Amino acid sequence: MSIWNIDEKKRNIEKLNFNKKVDILIIGAGITGLTTAYFLKNKNICVVDASIIGHGITLNSTAKINYLQENIYNNIINNSSYENATLYLESQIYASKLLKEIVLKERINCDLKEVPSYLFSSNEKDILTLKKEVEFLRNNNIDIKSKKIIFNKNNYDAYYVKDTYIFNPIKYLKFLYKKLNSLNIPIYENTKVLRIQKLKDKYICFGKNFKITANKVIMASQYPYFTFPFMLPIKSYIEKSYMVVSRVKKDKNLTFISLKKPIYSCRFYENKGKIYQISLAKSHNTAYKQNDKKHFEDVKKIFNLKEKDIIMKYSNVDVMTPDSLPYIGEIRKNLYVATGFNTWGMTNGVLSAKIISDNILGYKNKYANLFNPNRITFLNLLKVPAYIFNNLNTILGTKIFKNKIWYPKNVSFINDNGKSLACFEDENGKKHIVYNKCPHLGCSLLFNEEEKTWDCPCHSSRFDIDGKCIKGPTNYDISVNNKPLKNDINIK
Numbered sequence: 001m002s003i004w005n006i007d008e009k010k011r012n013i014e015k016l017n018f019n020k021k022v023d024i025l026i027i028g029a030g031i032t033g034l035t036t037a038y039f040l041k042n043k044n045i046c047v048v049d050a051s052i053i054g055h056g057i058t059l060n061s062t063a064k065i066n067y068l069q070e071n072i073y074n075n076i077i078n079n080s081s082y083e084n085a086t087l088y089l090e091s092q093i094y095a096s097k098l099l100k101e102i103v104l105k106e107r108i109n110c111d112l113k114e115v116p117s118y119l120f121s122s123n124e125k126d127i128l129t130l131k132k133e134v135e136f137l138r139n140n141n142i143d144i145k146s147k148k149i150i151f152n153k154n155n156y157d158a159y160y161v162k163d164t165y166i167f168n169p170i171k172y173l174k175f176l177y178k179k180l181n182s183l184n185i186p187i188y189e190n191t192k193v194l195r196i197q198k199l200k201d202k203y204i205c206f207g208k209n210f211k212i213t214a215n216k217v218i219m220a221s222q223y224p225y226f227t228f229p230f231m232l233p234i235k236s237y238i239e240k241s242y243m244v245v246s247r248v249k250k251d252k253n254l255t256f257i258s259l260k261k262p263i264y265s266c267r268f269y270e271n272k273g274k275i276y277q278i279s280l281a282k283s284h285n286t287a288y289k290q291n292d293k294k295h296f297e298d299v300k301k302i303f304n305l306k307e308k309d310i311i312m313k314y315s316n317v318d319v320m321t322p323d324s325l326p327y328i329g330e331i332r333k334n335l336y337v338a339t340g341f342n343t344w345g346m347t348n349g350v351l352s353a354k355i356i357s358d359n360i361l362g363y364k365n366k367y368a369n370l371f372n373p374n375r376i377t378f379l380n381l382l383k384v385p386a387y388i389f390n391n392l393n394t395i396l397g398t399k400i401f402k403n404k405i406w407y408p409k410n411v412s413f414i415n416d417n418g419k420s421l422a423c424f425e426d427e428n429g430k431k432h433i434v435y436n437k438c439p440h441l442g443c444s445l446l447f448n449e450e451e452k453t454w455d456c457p458c459h460s461s462r463f464d465i466d467g468k469c470i471k472g473p474t475n476y477d478i479s480v481n482n483k484p485l486k487n488d489i490n491i492k
Contacts, residue, residue: 001312002059003245003269003276004170013052016188017209022046024360025205025212027193028220030058031169031349032338034176034187036218038102039357041183046212048191050221050475054173057222057345060243060316062267062278064255065099065165065346067092068117068144071129071259072342073136075324080377084370088325089140091367092344095351096165102350103172106179110171111269118149118256120158122264127157130259134159149256151264152304158256166255166267169346192475196226196491203335203491216334218356223319223339223459225440225473228490230331230373232319233441234387236340238460239318241265241283242295246309248277264302276311279303283343286317286457291406292448313450317460318343322382327373328352330359335491337373404446411447420444421480422454424465434467439476454478 022044026033029049037047049056067089076085103112121130137144142161149158177187195206196217205212224230241263248268255267265280281302282295289295296313299305321327321340326348328338336359338352351367358365410425413436422436422445434454436444443458453470454463462471467479 002170002314003271003278003312004059004061004063004168005055006271008170013189014187016048016186016191016207016212019211019213020046020186021213023214024216024218025203025214026218026220027205028056028222029053029173029177029187029189030056030220030222031061031173031346032222032352033218033220034173034180035102035350035353036220036338036357037180037185037187038176039353040360041180041185043360045185046214047180047185047187048193048207048212049187049189050192050472051470052189053177053187054170056471057316057318058169058173058349060314061169061345062243062255062265062280063167063169063346064117064267065096065167066117066255066344067096067347068119068137068161068164068257069342069344070119070257070263071133072324072344074129074132077136079323080325084325085136086140087367087370089137089142091351091370092347094367095347095354096163098354099346099350100165103167106175108172108175110167110169110175111271112165112167113253114163114165115267116160116162116254117164118147118158118160118254119259120149120151120156120256121259122151122156122262126259130157130159133259137161151256152302160254164255166269168269168271194475198491201334216336216360218336218338220338220352221472222345223473224337225475226491227441230337232327232339233459234384235327236319236321237387238286238458239283239320239343240286240315240460241280241318241343242292242299242315243278243280243313244296244299244303244305244310245312246277246279246303246305247311248275248309251275266303277303279305285320286460290404290446290457292446292455293406293450296450315448315451318345323377326352326371328355328371329368329373331373332491339373406449407447408449411449422447424452426465432465432467433480434463434465435478435480437478438474439478440472440474445478 024045026047073085144159144161193205197204203214203217251268257265263283269276281299319340327340336356341348355365355368412423414421420436424432438456438461445454448455461474467477469477
């Protein structure tokens, strides 16, 4: 559950259970997948999603359409070049305008709203960095102004721009679904692609009761489940953030975010006369600081939230890249990825859709080279050992120290003839037992007490208390009622 689907009603879900041939298969029906389908609507395409439309990373986004992105421009300057930082800024403004154009052209009722966005430093030592970020923006003709803001009863130096937006991404995606459906473009939910095989110039995508033969495949599922040929685990790390949604009396008509970690982010949303504040904080590398319950409590304290006003809490994960630039484009002939959005999925999701569809349609896109997923830079190579260490640290830490000191008494671990099992006992005394091993690459799992899920700290797969996979990269369940499976980690 998220604030974006608070009014969502259950509907009949069309699931693919037969073989199919298409020109283009899009895997993932979030902001990237359905926007790509929108741009390719005159082609022979098909969209599949392992869950429900928009119920992946898009569902738990703060849904800001914003080019004021922490200190990302100075990061790109330091890690790459001033020219690349300028091009990235252009791409984010372009994506924002593109999304707005789609909404206005199609008359989509998705609560799109122009609001000012603020960037501030939460400590004195980062004021100089904040001013460098502002200087870069002004040098690129951005009208950014200074103004004090009050956060957590403290005054902070802040800078703001006016031409940024917020919206409800699920309403946007629901409209695209209806639009594409009216054009007889097939979109299937609860349809998991478990394996992809390259056969001459075709890709054969296998599911439980189907196979899809496609000339081109677009992985729009945030984290591609295959390791080879892309090798994303050594080219990125996972960052987790925590959101608390609370009822408030006044819509302040703004968004704000802090310059550096610890990130403090906030926006407001009005729905059916009720106003909600979406507060985000405690972002961290999932290899470390894994106490979810404490992080949710910290968000409440940071934003001075009262328990009686809180209506929901949920977390989200993002793929982070060493040079702060996403991976968008073709990784091998006719196989595309869109990932590594560094927490800015709304703009970069739309941008990915445009870059990939332009490539397929034979159009030149000025941003394509910047986000080339096969780029090799000194920084990327330099970060490889650190990301390998992240994975090893997480794997060893969760396997050796399974029973974390913060776990409640109703969480336990069992060794059953060499198989590692995990058990959660609910308030009615029912025991929910699962395999304590992610089918993706074998990492041990962490129990998320607040959201009642088993989460993989390595690459962010998630399972409910009965072992059903509710988020990839893996597509396999961990229920003890099923034979434990392991993903194919490469495209053959």
